[in-house]
Amino acid sequence: MTHPGETELDAYLDGELAAVDARELETHLAQCAECTRFRDGRLALRTAIQTNVPRFAAPDTLRHRVRASLKTAAPGPASRRVGLAGWWRPLALAASLAAVAIGSWNLALQRAAGLALADDVLTSHIRSLMPGHLTDVVSTDQHTVKPWFNGRLDFSPPVHDFAPQGYPLLGGRLDYVDGRSVAVLAYGRRQHLINVFLWPATRAPGATPRARDRQGYHLLHWTTSDYVYWVVSDLGTVELRDFAQLVQQADSAAAVTAPR
Amino acid sequence: MDAAYTLARYLTRNAHDAEDVVQDACLRALKYFDTFRGAEGASARAWLLAIVRNTAYSWRGRRRMDGAATEFDETQHSDAVADEHPDGAVLRSDAKETLHRALERLAPEFREVIVLRELEGMSYKEISDVAGVPVGTVMSRLSRARARLQETLREAEGR
Numbered sequence: 001m002t003h004p005g006e007t008e009l010d011a012y013l014d015g016e017l018a019a020v021d022a023r024e025l026e027t028h029l030a031q032c033a034e035c036t037r038f039r040d041g042r043l044a045l046r047t048a049i050q051t052n053v054p055r056f057a058a059p060d061t062l063r064h065r066v067r068a069s070l071k072t073a074a075p076g077p078a079s080r081r082v083g084l085a086g087w088w089r090p091l092a093l094a095a096s097l098a099a100v101a102i103g104s105w106n107l108a109l110q111r112a113a114g115l116a117l118a119d120d121v122l123t124s125h126i127r128s129l130m131p132g133h134l135t136d137v138v139s140t141d142q143h144t145v146k147p148w149f150n151g152r153l154d155f156s157p158p159v160h161d162f163a164p165q166g167y168p169l170l171g172g173r174l175d176y177v178d179g180r181s182v183a184v185l186a187y188g189r190r191q192h193l194i195n196v197f198l199w200p201a202t203r204a205p206g207a208t209p210r211a212r213d214r215q216g217y218h219l220l221h222w223t224t225s226d227y228v229y230w231v232v233s234d235l236g237t238v239e240l241r242d243f244a245q246l247v248q249q250a251d252s253a254a255a256v257t258a259p260r
Numbered sequence: 261m262d263a264a265y266t267l268a269r270y271l272t273r274n275a276h277d278a279e280d281v282v283q284d285a286c287l288r289a290l291k292y293f294d295t296f297r298g299a300e301g302a303s304a305r306a307w308l309l310a311i312v313r314n315t316a317y318s319w320r321g322r323r324r325m326d327g328a329a330t331e332f333d334e335t336q337h338s339d340a341v342a343d344e345h346p347d348g349a350v351l352r353s354d355a356k357e358t359l360h361r362a363l364e365r366l367a368p369e370f371r372e373v374i375v376l377r378e379l380e381g382m383s384y385k386e387i388s389d390v391a392g393v394p395v396g397t398v399m400s401r402l403s404r405a406r407a408r409l410q411e412t413l414r415e416a417e418g419r
Binding site: 007008010011014016017041042045046048049050052053055056057058059061062064066069070179 | 261262263264265266269278279282283286287290343355356359360363374377379380381383384399400404405406407409410413
């Protein structure tokens with residue numbers, strides 16, 4: 001069997017490989033120690049970069065400088081070029097750039113990133129509904145599912161069974177979302193399936209679940225101080241919110257009893 | 261704006277220059293706003309970051325911020341070890357510092373793809389728009405940059 005190139009493996013880890021190629025590569029990874037080592041090295045590097053290499057916030061002084069210089073630059077060469085009829089355009093441009101500078105830019109970017117992520121999660125959810133794709137470890141016992149993740153992920157996800165509340169745990173699996181390996185927990189509710197995606201949070205928590213609807217599925221998303229959560233199901237919104245609340249309660253209870 | 265500043269910061273390796281570059285880039289962005297309207301397919305963020313990048317490069321050319329301003333000989337770069345720094349031993353013990361220095365020692369073409377991919381989470385296509393190179397080049401640069409970083413980190417650990 002031929003090994004994939006490093007570039008190809010990187011593209012796979014970056015989520016840039018076509019689905020067919022990605023599946024082929026996964027098959028290879030499953031039986032190739034060498035490539036698995038390579039992957040683990042790259043994943044470790046990614047974690048190291050993301051924890052150790054900071055993004056910088058633009059200082060306020062810079063924001064002020066940019067705003068000020070855009071103001072003075074507005075009636076510049078551009079206005080001469082566009083002529084009288086378009087005299088307002090540079091001002092509009094300056095205004096929009098200033099708006100960008102002030103922060104609506106970031107907001108739009110976050111929204112775009114969130115949408116892409118929702119797509120990722122939904123795709124994975126739909127794939128999991130195909131026969132044989134739901135779980136890698138089948139167990140209704142949280143004490144079986146949790147240890148199963150050991151060594152498969154660089155974090156140990158909290159696993160709870162909500163069978164008494166009517167949401168039995170069905171099992172867990174690994175998936176690849178947002179450029180990293182994530183834990184997925186599958187729960188049942190009557191004939192419906194619920195997938196809970198979680199991975200360590202890198203951004204500030206946003207506790208209130210945000211809802212999205214896509215192609216008849218409902219998605220809930222929130223971030224705790226430890227984890228990013230995405231919950232997907234075709235279950236009704238009300239029940240799904242109930243379920244999300246259970247997860248949140250279990251999560252915060254665990255955080256209290258076992259402080260890290 | 262943070263993305264622009266972060267990129268400038270890593271390209272110039274200096275907070276003060278980064279501010280100047282971003283300001284300069286915003287002015288250029290204003291001037292060339294028309295060209296963005298015309299450029300389809302490129303995201304607004306990629307467009308602005310491309311301007312930041314080009315501004316940073318021309319600054320570096322002008323001010324010779326980099327030792328080897330025009331030729332980016334990677335082997336030469338990776339040989340420039342931290343030992344020249346008097347506090348090298350102390351710094352190396354700090355994982356944060358080690359990685360930061362390893363990144364700063366990469367040639368800018370390699371540094372920028374890491375920043376855009378790992379810190380800004382951009383797609384290959386977006387990075388190719390920012391850097392003005394084909395996607396294939398982005399891929400190979402990313403791979404080589406990562407290999408180089410891993411190498412440097414291993415060396416740092418070994419010592």
